[in-house]
Amino acid sequence: MRYIRMRDLEVSRIGLGAMGMSHGYTGSGTDEAESIRTVHRALELGVTLIDTAEIYGLYTNEELLGRALKGRRDQVVLATKFGLVSHAGEGAWNLDSGPANIRTAVEGSLKRLGTDHIDLYYQHRVDPNTPIEETAGAVAELIAEGKVRAFGLSEAGPDTIRRAHAVQPVTAVQSEYSLWTRGIEDRVLPVLRELNIGLVPFSPLGRGFLTGTVRSTDQFDASDFRRDNPRFTGENFQRNLAIADEVQALAAQVGATPAQVALAWLLAQGDDIAPIPGTKHVSRVEENTAADAITLTAEQIDRLSSLPPAAGDTHTEAQALMLER
Numbered sequence: 522m523r524y525i526r527m528r529d530l531e532v533s534r535i536g537l538g539a540m541g542m543s544h545g546y547t548g549s550g551t552d553e554a555e556s557i558r559t560v561h562r563a564l565e566l567g568v569t570l571i572d573t574a575e576i577y578g579l580y581t582n583e584e585l586l587g588r589a590l591k592g593r594r595d596q597v598v599l600a601t602k603f604g605l606v607s608h609a610g611e612g613a614w615n616l617d618s619g620p621a622n623i624r625t626a627v628e629g630s631l632k633r634l635g636t637d638h639i640d641l642y643y644q645h646r647v648d649p650n651t652p653i654e655e656t657a658g659a660v661a662e663l664i665a666e667g668k669v670r671a672f673g674l675s676e677a678g679p680d681t682i683r684r685a686h687a688v689q690p691v692t693a694v695q696s697e698y699s700l701w702t703r704g705i706e707d708r709v710l711p712v713l714r715e716l717n718i719g720l721v722p723f724s725p726l727g728r729g730f731l732t733g734t735v736r737s738t739d740q741f742d743a744s745d746f747r748r749d750n751p752r753f754t755g756e757n758f759q760r761n762l763a764i765a766d767e768v769q770a771l772a773a774q775v776g777a778t779p780a781q782v783a784l785a786w787l788l789a790q791g792d793d794i795a796p797i798p799g800t801k802h803v804s805r806v807e808e809n810t811a812a813d814a815i816t817l818t819a820e821q822i823d824r825l826s827s828l829p830p831a832a833g834d835t836h837t838e839a840q841a842l843m844l845e846r
């Protein structure tokens with residue numbers, strides 16, 4: 522595994538997204554033992570960046586990681602997120618990045634994760650009711666107290682990134698980025714490079730779609746959030762299958778799996794990028810992590826970069842309201 526530096530943090534350039542172990546996908550929350558084995562296997566393979574959030578499974582994903590990382594905390598660059606639970610207000614799925622809410626959130630996350638510090642603490646979504654300077658200032662205080670090592674943002678736009686960075690240097694921005702979601706390339710990525718901020722692409726496998734294993738929405742259980750996602754519904758789903766087929770064809774040529782090719786394409790975009798593919802299975806963490814050793818030719822990268830755009834938005838209308846675009 523190769524490692525990259527994002528300011529003062531060194532991270533494996535392929536991380537592990539833990540969300541699906543507790544929340545969002547078919548089978549989430551059903552096999553804790555396999556989820557914990559997946560975390561341990563990732564560490565054995567040299568993965569250091571592990572990603573969670575207080576909102577995932579509402580607290581249960583952090584609790585799971587707390588159990589999984591017992592005795593192994595020092596091997597991990599542990600990332601979690603605040604701002605989608607308003608602790609003194611309306612509760613879960615309500616934006617609140619006010620300083621008082623961050624204070625409450627951090628204590629809960631530290632306790633659940635079984636640690637005295639969070640390595641990378643992200644604002645999960647920009648809160649239009651709190652100036653970003655106040656949020657950055659609150660995280661700066663936590664850094665000064667040693668409870669947090671580095672500050673991150675998620676799905677923030679260029680102006681917010683600049684304003685936050687002026688108060689407390691931002692180590693990483695975590696936003697959706699993959700072969701079929703490239704919206705950050707024009708306006709966000711240039712700002713990250715100008716300010717020397719790392720990029721952590723989330724949903725780098727297109728929520729599983731780019732792996733070619735999602736062929737029908739009948740595969741999803743009732744709680745799977747892809748059931749409502751525009752790219753996974755109706756005609757869009759059928760049209761998008763052509764994209765997955767193209768990735769599969771190129772993977773066959775490379776002698777790799779589609780998941781590995783999707784990750785290798787992201788890694789080829791720069792050495793300031795560390796995707797966090799999500800899985801709750803040992804075999805898949807092995808497959809995904811092996812993408813580190815795959816080098817695509819310029820022609821293969823071009824072919825992947827020229828895939829047709831996805832049909833449908835990557836978020837539901839309600840979710841899209843929380844994004845800065």
Ligand SMILES: NC(=O)c1ccc[n+]([C@@H]2O[C@H](COP(=O)([O-])OP(=O)(O)OC[C@H]3O[C@@H](n4cnc5c(N)ncnc54)[C@H](OP(=O)(O)O)[C@@H]3O)[C@@H](O)[C@H]2O)c1
Pocket residue numbers: 537538539540541546547548572573645675676695696722723724725726727728729730732734780797798799800801802805808809
């Ligand atoms: N900041 C944010 O707002 C935000 C939003 C979404 C996600 N995230 C973070 O990003 C991480 C990754 O994103 P994601 O989990 O949404 O999407 P993803 O990594 O693009 O895809 C995850 C899906 O792909 C499947 N999968 C994984 N590896 C596979 C393989 N090799 N072959 C076939 N299927 C495979 C997983 O199933 P199994 O688990 O069953 O293997 C799961 O259904 C999350 O875990 C979370 O930590 C952050």
